[in-house]
Amino acid sequence: MPTFTTYDGTGLAYHLAGEGEPLICLPGGPMRAARYFGDLGGLSRVRQLVLLDLRGTGDSAVPQDPSTYRIDRLVEDVEALRAHLGLERADVLGHSAAGELAALYAARYPQRLRSLTLVTPGTGTLGLPATDQDRREAAELRAHEPWYAEARAALDEIRAGRATPEAWAGVRPFMYGRWDAAAQAHAAESPAQRNAVAGSLYYPEDGPDADATVAALRKLQVPVLVLAGEYDGGPTPDRAAELAALFPHAEFVVQRDAGHFPWMDGPGAFVRAVTAFLDPGVSSVQAGGIRLAYRTWGDPSAPPVVLAHGRCGSSLDWTGIAEELAARHRVYAIDFRGHGLSDWPGRYSFELFRDDLHAFLEARNLPGATVIGHSMGGAAALLLAGRHPALIGSLVIEDSPALLPLDPPRPPAERPPGELGYDWQVVPSIDAQLNAPDPAGRESLGEITAPALVVGGSRSHVDQGQLASLARGIPRGKFVSVDAGHLVHADNPQAFLAALRSFGVG
Numbered sequence: 001m002p003t004f005t006t007y008d009g010t011g012l013a014y015h016l017a018g019e020g021e022p023l024i025c026l027p028g029g030p031m032r033a034a035r036y037f038g039d040l041g042g043l044s045r046v047r048q049l050v051l052l053d054l055r056g057t058g059d060s061a062v063p064q065d066p067s068t069y070r071i072d073r074l075v076e077d078v079e080a081l082r083a084h085l086g087l088e089r090a091d092v093l094g095h096s097a098a099g100e101l102a103a104l105y106a107a108r109y110p111q112r113l114r115s116l117t118l119v120t121p122g123t124g125t126l127g128l129p130a131t132d133q134d135r136r137e138a139a140e141l142r143a144h145e146p147w148y149a150e151a152r153a154a155l156d157e158i159r160a161g162r163a164t165p166e167a168w169a170g171v172r173p174f175m176y177g178r179w180d181a182a183a184q185a186h187a188a189e190s191p192a193q194r195n196a197v198a199g200s201l202y203y204p205e206d207g208p209d210a211d212a213t214v215a216a217l218r219k220l221q222v223p224v225l226v227l228a229g230e231y232d233g234g235p236t237p238d239r240a241a242e243l244a245a246l247f248p249h250a251e252f253v254v255q256r257d258a259g260h261f262p263w264m265d266g267p268g269a270f271v272r273a274v275t276a277f278l279d280p281g282v283s284s285v286q287a288g289g290i291r292l293a294y295r296t297w298g299d300p301s302a303p304p305v306v307l308a309h310g311r312c313g314s315s316l317d318w319t320g321i322a323e324e325l326a327a328r329h330r331v332y333a334i335d336f337r338g339h340g341l342s343d344w345p346g347r348y349s350f351e352l353f354r355d356d357l358h359a360f361l362e363a364r365n366l367p368g369a370t371v372i373g374h375s376m377g378g379a380a381a382l383l384l385a386g387r388h389p390a391l392i393g394s395l396v397i398e399d400s401p402a403l404l405p406l407d408p409p410r411p412p413a414e415r416p417p418g419e420l421g422y423d424w425q426v427v428p429s430i431d432a433q434l435n436a437p438d439p440a441g442r443e444s445l446g447e448i449t450a451p452a453l454v455v456g457g458s459r460s461h462v463d464q465g466q467l468a469s470l471a472r473g474i475p476r477g478k479f480v481s482v483d484a485g486h487l488v489h490a491d492n493p494q495a496f497l498a499a500l501r502s503f504g505v506g
């Protein structure tokens with residue numbers, strides 16, 4: 001267990017989980033030992049988590065001066081940790097009450113910050129206190145739960161000024177998206193992990209000047225993620241959105257079906273959202289209610305090309321092609337819903353992928369872009385071009401299904417073992433559509449006005465005759481066959497790029 005000495009000689013401990021770029025993680029409570037973080041739902045697989053035990057908690061020493069438990073004085077402990085780690089600029093994550101601590105650190109030491117992640121953060125220190133109405137409305141979202149009546153009675157006791165230990169224990173189910181065995185065990189550990197005396201001094205009556213702090217945060221020139229839980233009452237998503245609005249470069253995410261500890265409620269969703277934010281090569285956009293992650297290459301002022309991957313793939317599948325196209329284009333490669341670092345909502349169809357592509361083009365203001373779609377992504381692009389012909393400038397379809405029923409039909413698929421980079425539900429959902437596609441998709445080909453190139457792989461399992469027929473059904477369509485399998489752009493990238501150049505792309 002590593003330790004360091006902070007500004008007043010107090011010895012503080014921290015715990016390391018995972019490898020990679022350090023992410024300083026500040027625990028809430030207030031003043032709860034950092035072990036409640038666990039590995040943050042698996043975030044340690046992509047970053048090294050530096051889990052700080054605040055003074056007087058966990059393995060850190062108790063300070064001689066109790067006034068150093070104040071939130072504004074704890075800022076100096078965070079700065080001492082950054083210096084100890086030798087980081088010129090730090091990525092900092094703060095949860096709950098430590099979201100306010102992280103924000104105060106950002107206001108005081110903006111030049112030492114690289115990014116700020118606020119997970120279900122407290123907001124009172126920043127002039128946006130949670131209200132009784134916030135908590136009531138959040139509680140009412142859980143009225144269907146079997147534990148609701150008992151937990152609501154405990155909440156009413158607290159609101160009436162009778163905040164006994166039993167009442168606080170009774171409201172714990174409201175803190176979690178699922179009150180299952182894991183959540184109950186996590187909640188039961190809280191009293192032993194928390195320094196109640198230190199917690200009582202965390203928010204002093206003469207606390208930091210909220211107006212001055214907010215003024216500093218409005219000038220903060222680093223990326224900020226504010227992540228709220230759908231069911232959380234402190235902060236509610238609305239209150240967290242107000243907090244996000246204080247920052248000039250903020251991304252706001254609401255994790256569905258999550259409470260105050262989102263990595264417990266939906267570890268995959270939590271890790272995808274935070275990983276996408278922390279990766280400098282990834283951006284996200286809210287498109288049609290879904291957070292879509294995407295990568296970019298090339299000069300922002302160059303003509304845009306949008307790359308749409310196939311089923312079970314991601315934007316990373318296009319890296320080599322994107323780097324080549326970036327010499328003359330601004331290239332965008334998206335992760336469809338259920339894939340990569342985008343949201344995995346559990347419902348999938350060609351039409352929903354079409355809507356993802358449409359929403360992305362609108363959100364990024366890319367009407368008239370060239371769209372290149374592989375397989376499933378190509379089917380989505382075809383459906384979009386047929387429905388909104390003016391939206392796409394030119395169209396490239398790479399070895400996509402021809403929108404005709406499979407013969408013979410595809411049998412039920414078995415899920416492969418282990419962790420997947422996509423939501424398995426995508427596979428049976430799309431297989432069902434491949435076996436019996438909506439005929440409207442094929443019928444809309446004649447509505448496509450954009451010039452279209454259909455690229456087939458001569459060694460692919462996809463029927464090349466059907467692809468040639470698909471191209472003929474598009475008024476300005478052309479078919480070309482390349483010596484490759486289904487993943488044409490990966491099997492034979494030079495031939496694929498040559499086909500694009502002959503089409504006027506690249």
